[in-house]
Amino acid sequence: MRDKWMFYLSLPVAALVSPAYAVDYLSVEQAQQVLFSDGQTLTAVPVHLSSAQLSQIRDLAGVRQRNADPKVWKAEKDGQTVGWFLVDEVVGKHEFITYATALSVDGKVLGVEIMSYRETHGGEIRRADWRALFKGKTLSDQFRLNRDIPNISGATLSCRNVTDGVKRLLALQKVALMP
Amino acid sequence: MTGRRRQRPLLGTFVEIATTAEGPGADAAITKGFEVIARVHDLASFQNPDSELSRLNGAAGEAMTLHPLLVRVLRLARAMTHSSGSLFNCTLGGASVRRGILPDHGCRDFRDEGASDDVELRGHTVRLRNNVLVTLDGIAKGFAVDMAVQCLKRHGVNAGWINAGGDMRAFGDVAVPVVLRLLDDRLLPVGDLRNGAIATSRVASYDDARFPGTILSSHGHSPDVGLWSVIAAQAWRADALTKVAALAPPADRAGLLHRLKGRIVPADLGTES
Numbered sequence: 001m002r003d004k005w006m007f008y009l010s011l012p013v014a015a016l017v018s019p020a021y022a023v024d025y026l027s028v029e030q031a032q033q034v035l036f037s038d039g040q041t042l043t044a045v046p047v048h049l050s051s052a053q054l055s056q057i058r059d060l061a062g063v064r065q066r067n068a069d070p071k072v073w074k075a076e077k078d079g080q081t082v083g084w085f086l087v088d089e090v091v092g093k094h095e096f097i098t099y100a101t102a103l104s105v106d107g108k109v110l111g112v113e114i115m116s117y118r119e120t121h122g123g124e125i126r127r128a129d130w131r132a133l134f135k136g137k138t139l140s141d142q143f144r145l146n147r148d149i150p151n152i153s154g155a156t157l158s159c160r161n162v163t164d165g166v167k168r169l170l171a172l173q174k175v176a177l178m179p
Numbered sequence: 180m181t182g183r184r185r186q187r188p189l190l191g192t193f194v195e196i197a198t199t200a201e202g203p204g205a206d207a208a209i210t211k212g213f214e215v216i217a218r219v220h221d222l223a224s225f226q227n228p229d230s231e232l233s234r235l236n237g238a239a240g241e242a243m244t245l246h247p248l249l250v251r252v253l254r255l256a257r258a259m260t261h262s263s264g265s266l267f268n269c270t271l272g273g274a275s276v277r278r279g280i281l282p283d284h285g286c287r288d289f290r291d292e293g294a295s296d297d298v299e300l301r302g303h304t305v306r307l308r309n310n311v312l313v314t315l316d317g318i319a320k321g322f323a324v325d326m327a328v329q330c331l332k333r334h335g336v337n338a339g340w341i342n343a344g345g346d347m348r349a350f351g352d353v354a355v356p357v358v359l360r361l362l363d364d365r366l367l368p369v370g371d372l373r374n375g376a377i378a379t380s381r382v383a384s385y386d387d388a389r390f391p392g393t394i395l396s397s398h399g400h401s402p403d404v405g406l407w408s409v410i411a412a413q414a415w416r417a418d419a420l421t422k423v424a425a426l427a428p429p430a431d432r433a434g435l436l437h438r439l440k441g442r443i444v445p446a447d448l449g450t451e452s
Binding site for chain 1: 184185186187188191192193195197203206207210280317320340342344345346347355356357358359360361366369377378379380381382383384392393394395401402404406421422425
């Protein structure tokens with residue numbers, strides 16, 4: 001039977017706030033305050049992963065842990081370990097993302113914050129202070145068309161890379177941070 | 180100049196919240212804003228078989244009492260379905276399931292599509308008539324942004340913006356330059372947004388589409404394939420109106436959008452190069 005429908009799809013198009021090619025969101029300290037805002041103390045913990053541990057992580061997460069010296073902090077409150085804070089990086093097709101993950105002691109994700117985003121190709125990366133957008137502009141209209149914006153290289157925002165990264169950090173916790 | 184800008188992976192995309200304020204109060208407000216967005220998504224997800232929306236779709240026409248946030252977005256979706264003459268249609272879940280665009284959670288017989296009055300609302304009690312399946316995919320992300328903006332304001336944040344993978348709203352004294360990332364990775368600056376919302380959809384025929392999206396009924400006429408950006412006061416409205424813009428007959432488009440309180444911008448984006 002012939003389909004009486006003509007099917008069309010509406011697909012969302014990613015919109016960005018420029019300058020989008022390089023954004024600093026949070027410093028390590030700021031990310032710690034955001035993810036552990038309840039008076040926890042964070043202490044850097046040196047962790048070195050053996051090659052056996054690295055391959056265990058790959059088996060558990062399905063993604064390779066490249067860095068044998070991950071950046072790990074322990075969160076403590078009243079002398080008890082209450083969680084872990086990890087800073088990690090993922091490299092996508094065109095971008096380089098640094099992000100922070102907070103994990104509970106029993107291996108749950110408490111939160112993920114992007115710390116910085118960089119596009120990795122297309123010539124020199126320009127860093128503009130996004131706070132300049134907050135300068136009280138006197139626009140009367142709700143929308144003004146086609147402001148001059150510097151030429152920016154293309155990139156695909158890879159949310160998937162970050163979610164895979166978080167999975168890898170959960171495996172890392174299991175292998176190296178759990179008693 | 181102070182300010183805080185944060186980004187989290189949520190809803191399978193990146194959600195960005197920026198505020199002119201900074202400090203512990205602003206950070207707490209932003210965290211709550213992210214939570215509101217996740218909450219709306221959890222309630223209104225068609226994909227998740229355990230969401231409240233999926234329970235409603237699976238209720239075989241029985242009345243259900245639902246979370247106020249879900250009732251609110253259902254009310255908006257129903258009203259927009261009605262006032263747009265079903266150019267935006269929240270009862271297209273059945274057609275999408277039949278085409279494999281949305282998952283089949285084992286609902287009994289369902290119809291391809293219905294009309295606005297198939298969604299019955301009484302207070303917080305909702306009933307679906309005529310075996311329709313409701314999908315809020317064309318409106319819920321925008322609605323989530325609106326709810327998060329309300330949440331930020333309630334927590335004392337006077338100005339900022341939220342961008343949930345393209346559904347964007349700016350509030351207070353900021354002018355936000357918006358760039359669209361096209362499917363071929365080109366970046367297209369479209370303008371500055373101030374005290375309003377913008378949403379953009381690419382309309383493609385089913386065969387050309389590379390990714391799942393929201394299905395559009397054709398009602399016998401083809402939509403204009405290409406990019407549709409709409410601005411409106413609220414993000415839910417901009418989100419829903421991109422579908423209306425694509426499907427409206429060209430002669431009526433501007434008038435219809437005006438009546439539904441949206442505006443297409445800019446006209447030359449309406450064709451794909």
